[in-house]
Amino acid sequence: MVDVKNIVIIGAGLMGHNAGQIFLMAGYNVTLVDIKDEFVDNGVAKIDEGLKKLEAKGKLGEGISTADLMGKLKKTTDTASAVKDADFVLEAVVELMDVKKQVFKTCDENAPAHCILATNTSTMSITEIASATNRPDKVIGMHFFNPPILMRLIEIIAGEKSSDEAMDIGVQVGQSLPCLRGKRFVPKVLKDRPGFIVNRINAPVQIYMNWVFDQAAEKGIPWEQIDGDAGSLMPMGPCELSDYVGIDTLFHVGNYYMGTLSPDFKPGKVISKMVEDKKLGRKTTQGFFDWSGGRPKIDKSQKAGLFNVETSMAIMLNEGCRLLEEKVVSGFKVIDEANMAGMNTPGPFAGGKKQFEKWTKILEELAEKTGKEYLKPCELMKTGGFVSMRK
Numbered sequence: 001m002v003d004v005k006n007i008v009i010i011g012a013g014l015m016g017h018n019a020g021q022i023f024l025m026a027g028y029n030v031t032l033v034d035i036k037d038e039f040v041d042n043g044v045a046k047i048d049e050g051l052k053k054l055e056a057k058g059k060l061g062e063g064i065s066t067a068d069l070m071g072k073l074k075k076t077t078d079t080a081s082a083v084k085d086a087d088f089v090l091e092a093v094v095e096l097m098d099v100k101k102q103v104f105k106t107c108d109e110n111a112p113a114h115c116i117l118a119t120n121t122s123t124m125s126i127t128e129i130a131s132a133t134n135r136p137d138k139v140i141g142m143h144f145f146n147p148p149i150l151m152r153l154i155e156i157i158a159g160e161k162s163s164d165e166a167m168d169i170g171v172q173v174g175q176s177l178p179c180l181r182g183k184r185f186v187p188k189v190l191k192d193r194p195g196f197i198v199n200r201i202n203a204p205v206q207i208y209m210n211w212v213f214d215q216a217a218e219k220g221i222p223w224e225q226i227d228g229d230a231g232s233l234m235p236m237g238p239c240e241l242s243d244y245v246g247i248d249t250l251f252h253v254g255n256y257y258m259g260t261l262s263p264d265f266k267p268g269k270v271i272s273k274m275v276e277d278k279k280l281g282r283k284t285t286q287g288f289f290d291w292s293g294g295r296p297k298i299d300k301s302q303k304a305g306l307f308n309v310e311t312s313m314a315i316m317l318n319e320g321c322r323l324l325e326e327k328v329v330s331g332f333k334v335i336d337e338a339n340m341a342g343m344n345t346p347g348p349f350a351g352g353k354k355q356f357e358k359w360t361k362i363l364e365e366l367a368e369k370t371g372k373e374y375l376k377p378c379e380l381m382k383t384g385g386f387v388s389m390r391k
């Protein structure tokens with residue numbers, strides 16, 4: 001197996017520089033690349049800042065200084081020369097297929113034959129990105145969760161032609177990276193399907209939320225009452241959470257799954273109107289709630305009776321069963337563990353083993369009520385076939 005020493009990160013933005021910091025902390029030589037000096041300098045400054053903060057808290061490790069680690073960091077705007085000695089490349093450029101393909105083509109033409117090319121894409125096909133190279137066996141997905149220094153999960157995704165060795169190297173590199181919240185979880189995603197594991201099992205909950213938002217708007221129910229439905233069972237209720245994530249993000253993600261999984265993911269009327277009105281939540285200070293004075297104080301004392309946390313778990317269990325049916329993962333435990341590592345909340349299978357019959361009924365009724373076919377329970381959920389699986 002390749003001994004990985006030199007890592008090149010293409011794209012010095014939010015994900016790229018944060019990943020750069022943890023690769024340095026793991027002891028690799030890192031080269032950071034972006035298209036303009038100011039972008040790459042900004043990334044370098046953020047890494048320096050991030051390392052200094054940890055050093056001040058004594059979290060950089062015994063005898064290790066920011067200056068030592070920064071000495072292992074190079075920067076450039078020239079991808080072709082950056083990858084000449086690379087053992088492993090992580091691409092974290094904008095989420096546009098043409099740009100990613102161009103980056104992979106340049107890397108393929110200039111990197112040594114043994115070099116693994118990984119993409120941090122959250123939505124794009126690894127197989128299609130790999131098609132821009134002459135080494136599709138060495139192209140994998142390496143999907144970090146934001147921010148990589150805090151979130152334990154890294155999904156390693158196989159494209160159609162990824163070799164077992166490339167996948168193993170991806171897992172090995174992922175496991176070598178430090179994380180402030182404990183041990184990394186670095187599962188293999190065996191098939192290149194939309195959303196991979198964690199984003200996928202959470203995706204159809206948005207179909208339900210869209211329906212809840214639109215019902216509330218039609219009936220003139222205040223948003224506080226929707227969050228009141230979730231009560232203390234969720235750290236943030238559906239409306240506050242949507243504001244926090246960004247209404248535009250939900251809109252774009254909905255459109256993406258609408259094109260790749262089912263038309264039922266079409267963003268709802270409420271979300272679409274908010275995007276039109278540029279009420280994008282926390283980032284614009286206006287969304288379901290007013291964020292201009294910081295986190296809104298939400299009166300959750302009244303309930304609308306529209307949103308139900310158990311229903312969300314049933315939806316997640318159904319999607320987890322679909323991942324098993326599609327053979328995207330090797331077993332259900334991976335799904336639960338990935339959700340915990342990526343979202344800090346339990347996955348659906350632990351509870352679902354006892355509840356699947358009740359949850360199947362919940363979903364049958366929900367699909368009927370909402371007219372959303374995608375929410376119907378799949379065969380594995382209905383039969384509870386996963387209950388007898390050992391892992």
Ligand code: NAI
Pocket residue numbers: 010011012013014015016033034035036039079091092093094095099103120121122123143144145146
């Ligand atoms: P970002 O917009 O903060 O950074 C992207 C960087 O790539 C920019 O600095 C841009 O100048 C640079 N870039 C664009 N074209 C380039 C090229 N040809 N060569 C070199 N650099 C180039 O984006 P962000 O959020 O860091 O996302 C990067 C990737 O990570 C995307 O594929 C995204 O889907 C994925 N991702 C993002 C997450 C998030 O929460 N932001 C989470 C997981 C994955």
